[in-house]
Amino acid sequence: MIKLETAHIEEVRGIRKLDIDFQKSTFGISGPNGSGKSGVIDAIEFGLTGQIGRLTGRGTKGLSVSEHGPHVDKTKFPDAAFVELKVLLPGIGKSATITRKVSSPKKPKIVPGDEDVKAALAEVADHPEVTLSRREILRFILVEPTKRSEEIQTLLKLDEIGQTRGALNTAQNKLQAAQGTAAALVQSSRDALQLHLQIPTLLSADLLEAVNKRRKVLGLLEIAELTADTKLDAGISANDKTSDFNKKSALGDLNALAEAAKKFPELARKQAAEILAELAKLEADPALLTALQKRTLIEKGLDLVDGPECPLCDTPWEDEQHLRSHLKAKLAKSEAARKLQQSLLNNGTAITQEAIRVIGLLVPVQKLADTLGDGPFTTLLTLWKADLEALKASFATVDGLTGLKARLTTGWLGIPEAFSKRLKALTEKIEAKPDQTATLDAQTFLTTAQLRLSDYREAMRKNKAAEIALKSVKAAYDTYCNVLEDELNTLYEEVQKDFSTFYRELNGDDESKFTAKLTPSEGKLDFDVNFYERGLFPPGAYHSEGHQDGMGVCLYLALMKRLFGDRFTFALLDDVVMSVDVGHRCACRRRSACPRSPPRERPRGSRSA
Amino acid sequence: MATLQQKIAEKFLARLAKSKDVDAATIVELRTLLADNKKPKADDFVRIFSLPAGGDIK
Numbered sequence: 001m002i003k004l005e006t007a008h009i010e011e012v013r014g015i016r017k018l019d020i021d022f023q024k025s026t027f028g029i030s031g032p033n034g035s036g037k038s039g040v041i042d043a044i045e046f047g048l049t050g051q052i053g054r055l056t057g058r059g060t061k062g063l064s065v066s067e068h069g070p071h072v073d074k075t076k077f078p079d080a081a082f083v084e085l086k087v088l089l090p091g092i093g094k095s096a097t098i099t100r101k102v103s104s105p106k107k108p109k110i111v112p113g114d115e116d117v118k119a120a121l122a123e124v125a126d127h128p129e130v131t132l133s134r135r136e137i138l139r140f141i142l143v144e145p146t147k148r149s150e151e152i153q154t155l156l157k158l159d160e161i162g163q164t165r166g167a168l169n170t171a172q173n174k175l176q177a178a179q180g181t182a183a184a185l186v187q188s189s190r191d192a193l194q195l196h197l198q199i200p201t202l203l204s205a206d207l208l209e210a211v212n213k214r215r216k217v218l219g220l221l222e223i224a225e226l227t228a229d230t231k232l233d234a235g236i237s238a239n240d241k242t243s244d245f246n247k248k249s250a251l252g253d254l255n256a257l258a259e260a261a262k263k264f265p266e267l268a269r270k271q272a273a274e275i276l277a278e279l280a281k282l283e284a285d286p287a288l289l290t291a292l293q294k295r296t297l298i299e300k301g302l303d304l305v306d307g308p309e310c311p312l313c314d315t316p317w318e319d320e321q322h323l324r325s326h327l328k329a330k331l332a333k334s335e336a337a338r339k340l341q342q343s344l345l346n347n348g349t350a351i352t353q354e355a356i357r358v359i360g361l362l363v364p365v366q367k368l369a370d371t372l373g374d375g376p377f378t379t380l381l382t383l384w385k386a387d388l389e390a391l392k393a394s395f396a397t398v399d400g401l402t403g404l405k406a407r408l409t410t411g412w413l414g415i416p417e418a419f420s421k422r423l424k425a426l427t428e429k430i431e432a433k434p435d436q437t438a439t440l441d442a443q444t445f446l447t448t449a450q451l452r453l454s455d456y457r458e459a460m461r462k463n464k465a466a467e468i469a470l471k472s473v474k475a476a477y478d479t480y481c482n483v484l485e486d487e488l489n490t491l492y493e494e495v496q497k498d499f500s501t502f503y504r505e506l507n508g509d510d511e512s513k514f515t516a517k518l519t520p521s522e523g524k525l526d527f528d529v530n531f532y533e534r535g536l537f538p539p540g541a542y543h544s545e546g547h548q549d550g551m552g553v554c555l556y557l558a559l560m561k562r563l564f565g566d567r568f569t570f571a572l573l574d575d576v577v578m579s580v581d582v583g584h585r586c587a588c589r590r591r592s593a594c595p596r597s598p599p600r601e602r603p604r605g606s607r608s609a
Numbered sequence: 610m611a612t613l614q615q616k617i618a619e620k621f622l623a624r625l626a627k628s629k630d631v632d633a634a635t636i637v638e639l640r641t642l643l644a645d646n647k648k649p650k651a652d653d654f655v656r657i658f659s660l661p662a663g664g665d666i667k
Binding site (some may be wrong): 156158161163164166169170171174175266303306452465466470471472473474475476479480481484486487491492525562 | 613614615616619620621624625626630631632635639643648649650651652653654657658659
């Protein structure tokens with residue numbers, strides 16, 4: 001933290017030229033309205049942080065430091081507007097001068113340019129909350145619990161924590177979707193293997209029985225145990241593997257596809273209908289549609305934020321924190337849109353998994369058609385498979401689902417017109433083939449079994465990895481939330497204790513038994529205070545405005561203590577105790593470590609104390 | 610003075626290290642991410658938690 005030695009202000013806000021010697025001590029400024037008191041606060045804040053709080057935040061649209069920071073007669077000459085501050089940095093035992101021009105607020109000149117000096121001043125620049133105005137002070141006291149929670153979390157720089165929790169949650173959702181896809185691929189490859197083996201269950205005993213029956217035909221050694229590196233076709237020479245076409249297996253694949261095709265029109269019909277109903281709801285409610293579109297855009301924007309410039313519209317913000325808060329506030333307003341978005345994506349995921357199963361049935365038949373030289377059917381199946389693969393991406397986003405409305409109405413699977421006819425023709429062609437010799441049947445059976453076992457193993461490995469990843473990220477997310485909750489509870493308990501102590505110091509004359517209660521819960525922070533031992537009530541219920549101002553100062557001091565610890569030595573307070581009577585105002589000054597309260601200097605133009 | 614963020618990160622990693630669901634290599638990666646990057650992205654976590662494949666038919 002710092003102590004202010006001197007300030008030289010030129011052409012900033014209402015000040016033309018002013019020098020103040022603070023003597024590293026508490027300093028009070030008084031004067032009539034418009035005499036420039038707040039201008040001094042603005043100038044010092046600008047000198048330290050490059051920002052002017054009065055020109056940012058709610059109700060300041062259209063205001064900016066670059067346009068409204070210079071004196072009104074110098075708006076076209078921002079280079080003439082600057083502040084030079086001499087500060088003491090007790091932590092490193094050095095003094096430094098920082099000069100900041102309105103024309104380049106982010107590039108202050110710091111002398112000496114030592115790294116530790118720059119770091120100490122950068123810390124202050126990162127804490128614009130050292131300035132507290134009356135307008136801001138009540139935001140902690142007289143606001144709804146959700147807003148209070150946001151304000152306090154912003155003040156304590158807890159945004160970062162929220163971002164980490166949000167990123168972990170998003171990662172959890174992504175890994176959950178990935179695991180769902182991996183599981184669908186396991187089922188599809190498992191079905192293909194089991195179909196080929198023609199066994200009731202895929203237990204290793206059943207698998208080995210079917211395989212060893214063919215190995216015996218070929219005079220090969222039986223496989224006693226199925227291990228991770230077992231090759232079902234071991235012993236068959238490469239020369240003998242002239243083809244993996246197995247008539248019985250081929251007919252099994254064709255029949256499986258034909259049977260499944262009977263149910264294709266009903267496949268995921270419920271989910272498709274729900275998506276259509278949700279899309280219709282969006283069309284009927286333009287506000288909801290706009291909220292959803294904005295939500296999608298803002299989510300993308302939030303993910304891309306990497307500095308104070310908005311990635312969506314290039315608007316420069318005071319800092320990244322303000323930009324993030326702004327985008328999050330917009331997201332929070334669209335809860336109904338969020339629920340709809342989630343439902344749409346859940347249904348999209350369910351249909352994707354059905355698409356994976358269908359692809360699993362198409363692949364072996366596509367290969368058969370190719371092997372047997374059925375060009376048109378090969379092309380049909382290749383295009384259909386590619387279409388379904390592309391469809392998976394569309395089902396993963398709201399924009400993609402919106403674009404599929406017509407297809408969801410006519411049948412999302414997009415069954416090619418000639419499919420049934422060509423499937424039947426290929427089946428008849430294979431049925432017409434002479435039965436394979438026992439030897440060839442055994443060879444091709446084992447070759448195909450090995451290929452499908454490899455596919456299944458690969459799918460299993462990927463699914464296992466996806467399960468482990470999901471379990472890990474769930475554990476991490478839960479742990480992070482638990483730690484966060486514990487720490488925030490501790491923090492609020494400490495703030496509550498300090499706040500009560502400070503307030504009792506201020507109002508010891510009539511509220512010596514004052515207590516307060518901060519109760520955090522799911523993004524809210526309830527705040528109740530004891531009213532003359534009549535019970536706990538919201539601060540605005542019975543306490544006077546002067547008492548509420550006092551509470552604001554005490555809560556601010558308690559929060560700054562959490563932020564800086566014993567290093568909190570500097571604050572710019574602007575009219576924050578305006579409604580507090582003289583006696584309590586003195587107590588405020590004592591609490592703020594202000595032993596010499598009378599103002600020693602007035603800005604030019606001041607007329608009264 | 611450690612910031613609240615740093616305190617939470619340390620406690621998070623210490624508590625997670627006791628979990629049987631997360632291995633030591635992942636903890637090391639998480640520690641590096643949280644130390645290096647104050648604004649971890651979801652995809653950073655996806656990368657860290659996506660472990661090499663394993664498992665077979667039992």
